[in-house]
Structure formats: C-alpha cells, structure tokens
Amino acid sequence: EVQLVQSGAEMKQPGESLKISCKTSGYNFANYWIGWVRQMPGKGLEWMGIIQPRDSSSIYSPSFQGQVTISADKSITTAYLQWSSLQASDTAMYYCVRHFGYDYWGQGTLVTVSS
C-alpha cells in the first residue's frame, strides 16, 4: 500500500528555520517525483515544486524559487521541505504528493508562524 506520511504540526516564530518531512512507503521511491503543495488558510492550492529522488533534480515554481528548499533522502525514502527564515506569510497547510497522476497525497503538515 502506497503511503505518504508527513511530520506533525509546527508552531514557529518569524525568522526561525524549519524542515518538514514526508515519509513514503509501498513503492519504489526513486522512480517517482515528489511534489509539495501549499494551501494558505481559506485559500486555494499552490504548486511549490517537485524533486526526483533518484538524482535530486528539482523544479520550483517561480513563486517559491529561493524561498524554500526541496530535498530527498533515498536511503530513508523521505522528502523534505525547508525554510531558512520563516515569515508569518508562510503560515499554511503543506502537502506532499506523488507527482504521477497526483495519485497519493500526504495528510498535510500545518505550519503556523507567529510571534
């Protein structure tokens, strides 16, 4: 059974760093791109970018390029999304998703940034 299980909710202050995870199982991790999607409170879905775990090739949305870093660790079949300096505007739900028909989604990680 394919599963994407994300790390738990985070509460951070502006300026702090953060790395959230997406642990996958049930399929060959290296063979499928993994994507990240943002959903701000009460708003629509935004595509952030994707990574190919085999060689860590990545494609970012222009809106998120330089704002976040997407990475993957093949040895533990896990993808990551990280920020070096959070802002209040990063408050959102973040989903990881298998970028193949967008067939399997993580349950989401709620990130709250507030002073």
Place this chain on the structure above:
Amino acid sequence: QAVVTQEPSLTVSPGGTVTLTCDSSTGAVTSGHKPHWFQQKPGQAPRTLIYDTNIKHSWTPARFSGSLLGGKAALTLSGAQPEDEAEYYCFLSYSGPWLFGGGTKLTVL
C-alpha cells in the same frame, strides 16, 4: 507566469449535469498541459479525480469525466450527488512548472 482560471462557483441540482472549465492565459489548453482535476472537501486533503485530460483513478466515480472543450480543460459531472459538493481545482503543466487554477466551489442544491 501564466494564470489558470476557473469559474469561482457553480450550482447543480441533485441528479443534474454540470461542466467546470479550466482556462489558460497563454492560449488554448491542450493535452500537452496534462490537465488534472482535484476535489477537496473542508478539512480534507485534495483527492485527484482526473489526470492527463481524461484518465480516471480507480477511486474516481464514473459520473466524473474529463475532456478538452473549446480550448479549455473541462470536468463534467453527470448525475450530481450531494456528496459531490466540494471545491474543485484544475492543474496544468507548463513544461516545467505546474499551476493550479483558483478553484470552483460546487454547490449541489
């Protein structure tokens, strides 16, 4: 950057048929945009209904279908059920980056 546009809201009667559309600011939507359609209900993660224009997942109810219509991607719901009330998002590939539409809030009433 391109903009993907959907109807903000639509209403359909139970048992009725409705078509949601997805437009691209760069021109006609084609199969090359690999249109996807997602359904999201409040408090839930999105669920993919259609990918690559018209391919259904195993869990996609038969009443949903995807197509290209008049230069747009389209999602048609035939025989609407109360449980189909949700937000629907289209999603297009731009040869690298992908973009979501703003979503259509579908009311079954």
